[in-house]
Amino acid sequence: MYAAEFDYYKAGSVAEALQLLGAHEGAKLIAGGHSLIPLLKLRLARPPALIDIGGIAELKGIKVENGTIHIGALATHGEIAGSSEIENACGMLAEAAGGIGDTQVRNWGTIGGNVVHADPASDWGTVLTAMNASFNIEGSGGLLRSGSRTVSAGDFFEGVYTTAVGEGEILTGIEMPVLGPNQHAEYAKMAHPATGFAVVGAAVVVTVADGRCTAASVVVGGMVTSPLRARSVESALIGQELNLETIAAASENIAQDVGDNAIGDFFASAEYRTVIAGVEVKHALNHSMGLAHH
Ligand SMILES: Cc1cc2nc3c(=O)[nH]c(=O)nc-3n(C[C@H](O)[C@H](O)[C@H](O)COP(=O)(O)OP(=O)(O)OC[C@H]3O[C@@H](n4cnc5c(N)ncnc54)[C@H](O)[C@@H]3O)c2cc1C
Structure with a gap:
């Protein structure tokens, strides 16, 4: 049509x-x-x-400066995947970008369009929520929405195809801190075989000090209407030495975090997605700690 x-x-x-x-x-x-x-x-x-907006120079570009990663809304998945600056600042971002769709999708699709479209099966929502990214939004004014504002990932994704970007506003860019020396991040997904979209995706960022996990950000995508922070998995990781056993035990908590809210559709039932979420969280955590290969 x-x-x-x-x-x-x-x-x-x-x-x-x-x-x-x-x-x-x-x-x-x-x-x-x-x-x-x-x-x-x-x-x-x-x-x-x-x-x-595809030709607007001020929306393009990738920069890592003073410990912050800046990605313009028009940066394509391909540019992010191929950026050595991004690879050094947080390899998970380059890896996730490289796993999106196919070459044509990566060459045309932008990170800004991806997050504003807010498909629950998108990769970026999951990864950027785990990174606690900030989203810069520009508006032309008005009573309720005026000028520039910054929204955290937790508030950006409001539901299926719905974000904090309102009518008359533009997402200009996304920012997040560079990974610290004792932080490990990884993304794992069960990709739809035809498109690469995440049937289930899991992004983890863990901080390890003196051999124990001191902070964890674990997010699953494709599961509910927007990226879901897996708080029970996170609490089970904190204070632990991260090894195959503790990671496997913590990953089982994902069912608690998802509850009865998992999406069931033509591709995968809600029950199947919940099981696979545990597998992908475990996979991402094991890989982040060098305990498994991709
Ligand atoms: C075959 C195929 C496979 C794919 N596989 C994957 C995959 O594996 N993983 C994945 O995550 N995604 C996948 N995608 C989606 C892809 O990443 C798209 O590029 C992305 O979802 C949209 O980006 P875009 O630049 O094309 O946006 P557009 O299609 O141009 O826009 C999408 C929406 O965002 C709005 N918008 C765009 N930019 C802005 C902005 N700066 N400010 C405010 N609003 C804006 C538009 O108005 C529109 O509503 C796939 C797509 C296709 C067609």
Whole structure:
């Protein structure tokens, strides 16, 4: 099917994109188009206008500076996967990016479009929540939403296809701290064989001091409507020496964290997803500690 008719505008700057958004009610931004174009063609979205932000220089680029990783909203998955700066700052980000879709998806799809689309099966939501990333949002003003604001990952993902980015706003970039010398991070997923999307994904960031885990951030994706922090797994890890036994025991707690809320669909039942979540959390933790191969 062809998309319904729409007007097309190409914005040269964030200010111009905001002005165009304000001037065209119901308009949608387009970045890589890899999520939006399928929706247009299925006529699940019928915006009267598309505002192409793909050429805006200020939304591009990747920088690691003063202990902070800055990723522009237009950075493609391929650019992140191939960035040596990202690899050195947090290898999990490069690895997750390299596992998205296929070469074409990685060359066109952007991290900004991915997180704003907020598909529960996306990889970035899980990984960025585990990293406790911050999301920079720019708006043109108004009573409720004015100017720039920063939202933490925990507040950014609000549900299926829903985020804190409101009408008339643009996500400009994402920031997070570089991994510390005693921190270990890893992402593992059961990938859908056709698309690479996460049927279940697990991202972990653990801090180890004097041989024991002092902090843990464990997040699963594809399980419920948005990335889920696995608090029971985290508490079971803290204070432990991280070895095959303690990791296996802690990973079993995932069922408690997911409860009765797991998504069941055509690809995998809720029960199956919950079992696989435990496997992927264990896999990511073992790998982060050098106890298993990918
Ligand atoms: C075959 C295939 C396989 C895929 N496999 C995977 C996978 O394995 N893992 C995975 O995570 N994803 C996967 N994806 C999704 C892919 O990562 C998309 O690139 C991503 O979801 C959307 O990014 P985009 O730049 O194409 O966004 P677009 O399609 O251009 O936009 C998506 C949405 O975000 C909005 N938007 C875009 N940029 C901004 C911005 N800066 N500020 C505010 N709103 C914005 C748009 O208005 C739109 O609503 C796959 C997609 C395809 C087609």
